[in-house]
Amino acid sequence: MILLTGGAGYIGSHTAAELMERGRDVIIADDFSNSSPRVIDRLERICGRRPAVFEADVSDHSAMEELFRREKIEAVIHFAGYKAVGESVQKPVQYYKNNLGCTLNLLELMAEHGVKSIIFSSSATVYGPEAIPPYTEDMRTGPCANPYGWSKLMSEEIIRGAATARPEMSAMLLRYFNPIGAHPSGLIGEDPSGIPNNLMPYITKVAVGKLERLNVFGDDYPTPDGTGVRDYIHVCDLAAGHAAALDWCETHTGADMVNLGTGRGYTVLEVVRAFEKASGIPIPYVIAPRRDGDIPVLLADTKKAERVLGWTAKHGIEDMCADSWRWQKCNPEGYATEY
Ligand code: WQD
Numbered sequence: 001m002i003l004l005t006g007g008a009g010y011i012g013s014h015t016a017a018e019l020m021e022r023g024r025d026v027i028i029a030d031d032f033s034n035s036s037p038r039v040i041d042r043l044e045r046i047c048g049r050r051p052a053v054f055e056a057d058v059s060d061h062s063a064m065e066e067l068f069r070r071e072k073i074e075a076v077i078h079f080a081g082y083k084a085v086g087e088s089v090q091k092p093v094q095y096y097k098n099n100l101g102c103t104l105n106l107l108e109l110m111a112e113h114g115v116k117s118i119i120f121s122s123s124a125t126v127y128g129p130e131a132i133p134p135y136t137e138d139m140r141t142g143p144c145a146n147p148y149g150w151s152k153l154m155s156e157e158i159i160r161g162a163a164t165a166r167p168e169m170s171a172m173l174l175r176y177f178n179p180i181g182a183h184p185s186g187l188i189g190e191d192p193s194g195i196p197n198n199l200m201p202y203i204t205k206v207a208v209g210k211l212e213r214l215n216v217f218g219d220d221y222p223t224p225d226g227t228g229v230r231d232y233i234h235v236c237d238l239a240a241g242h243a244a245a246l247d248w249c250e251t252h253t254g255a256d257m258v259n260l261g262t263g264r265g266y267t268v269l270e271v272v273r274a275f276e277k278a279s280g281i282p283i284p285y286v287i288a289p290r291r292d293g294d295i296p297v298l299l300a301d302t303k304k305a306e307r308v309l310g311w312t313a314k315h316g317i318e319d320m321c322a323d324s325w326r327w328q329k330c331n332p333e334g335y336a337t338e339y
Pocket of ligand 1: 083085123124268
């Protein structure tokens with residue numbers, strides 16, 4: 001059984017679908033504080049079978065102890081954590097307590113129950129201002145721009161330390177770039193609560209008429225059209241990267257980390273144009289001031305992921321836009337949409 005903590009979330013649910021399609025048995029541990037139980041029904045419709053579900057706060061030792069005692073866990077894929085960058089600046093203690101608490105709790109339970117493999121949902125935000133894009137995994141990490149990024153970097157260090165102390169362990173730290181898109185079925189996708197912070201869910205809400213226009217945060221960056229460049233990666237490619245990391249864990253010990261990106265950057269306005277082309281819907285926008293904390297370019301070097309995991313991203317920006325739009329068009333209220 002593969003344990004997916006936070007497996008009802010955006011990346012977790014797509015990884016659950018990918019693993020079940022590959023014949024793996026999956027159990028999702030989630031408190032549904034930032035995800036919907038309806039994801040489970042949608043996964044059953046996609047995969048023809050239902051993942052096991054264990055509703056719990058992943059940082060709660062006694063609750064999670066029950067899961068490790070009841071199930072034979074072969075590996076853990078650890079998604080559970082708070083992830084709103086802006087909120088992490090307002091509530092740093094809660095972010096550290098929850099995000100590090102989940103990681104520490106899992107590592108304790110893994111040691112107590114002889115579970116050897118962990119895959120961790122890390123982020124490109126662990127790279128510091130000295131790193132020059134395209135980022136390679138040996139580039140300097142930190143100082144992070146916010147408590148969310150620090151909590152990811154600290155969790156990486158904690159997991160690396162645990163793998164050093166337990167030589168039988170395997171730990172793969174996956175540094176995500178910018179996940180967008182949705183499963184081609186249109187049944188699962190990104191469903192942020194409230195006004196989306198991230199670009200693609202904001203665009204899809206404009207397209208479906210929930211928001212009036214996109215605010216483009218700055219057009220005076222040193223980039224081709226002045227707007228921010230990011231390495232967008234299709235969430236299904238990201239899910240396949242987790243499956244490849246699971247294979248790696250089953251044949252290796254020790255800790256390692258790889259970037260999961262495409263190595264291809266797009267500006268905000270290029271994404272807007274690609275979305276308009278894919279959806280046939282014009283996206284009105286205004287140029288707004290730069291957003292605090294934004295950097296001009298975020299781009300992955302993907303050579304190590306290909307060398308270590310034998311994985312590369314397959315989907316281009318057209319698929320990412322078309323699949324994002326299909327999800328939002330079919331689910332204007334996200335998982336609250338009544339079918
Ligand atoms: C992308 C680009 C914005 C919204 C964040 C987190 C990162 C990860 C992914 C969790 C930037 C511009 C955005 C909008 C805009 N999250 N933009 N108008 O900031 O690269 O990364 O999300 O792991 O940790 O930091 O992604 O989608 O917010 O922004 O112009 O309404 O779109 O300035 O250039 P970001 P984003």
